[in-house]
Amino acid sequence: MTIEAIYKTIKSKGNRLSRVRKAIIETLFESPCLLSTSEILSALKSRNIAPNRSTMYRELMFLSHNSIIIKNTICHKDYFELPTDHHHHLVCTNCNSIKKVVIGRHLQKQEKQLEKENGFTITGHSIEFYGICKNCRINSV
Numbered sequence: 001m002t003i004e005a006i007y008k009t010i011k012s013k014g015n016r017l018s019r020v021r022k023a024i025i026e027t028l029f030e031s032p033c034l035l036s037t038s039e040i041l042s043a044l045k046s047r048n049i050a051p052n053r054s055t056m057y058r059e060l061m062f063l064s065h066n067s068i069i070i071k072n073t074i075c076h077k078d079y080f081e082l083p084t085d086h087h088h089h090l091v092c093t094n095c096n097s098i099k100k101v102v103i104g105r106h107l108q109k110q111e112k113q114l115e116k117e118n119g120f121t122i123t124g125h126s127i128e129f130y131g132i133c134k135n136c137r138i139n140s141v
């Protein structure tokens with residue numbers, strides 16, 4: 001998905017593409033994975049856009065409610081990313097680092113099975129694996 005396609009989706013729903021809104025999408029587009037609220041805020045500052053925290057939070061809520069971006073709460077902290085390439089996360093409970101991982105196709109099979117068994121239509125999922133990362137394991141020895 002291109003960034004223009006994302007802008008188009010927003011406009012087609014009759015929504016404004018404000019400077020802050022555009023900058024948030026650009027920031028997330030350039031990031032391969034989840035960004036925290038403060039990471040987004042500092043990325044915006046480096047673009048000379050400095051919305052206050054509540055304005056930015058309102059924007060993030062608007063974009064996630066409209067399924068333009070994904071909101072993910074990990075260890076009580078909110079993170080955001082674009083749904084452009086589907087993946088999952090390894091979360092270190094020691095240093096709170098998040099690593100992007102891709103799981104094989106057997107997950108899709110499992111989804112099909114779950115839909116069949118429960119008469120349920122799955123529209124998406126979010127999977128996080130919690131544990132201790134390589135760095136923390138090495139440092140704890």
Ligand SMILES: [Zn+2]
Nearest residue numbers: 033034081100
């Ligand atoms: Zn991610």
Ligand SMILES: [Zn+2]
Nearest residue numbers: 092095133136
């Ligand atoms: Zn760690």
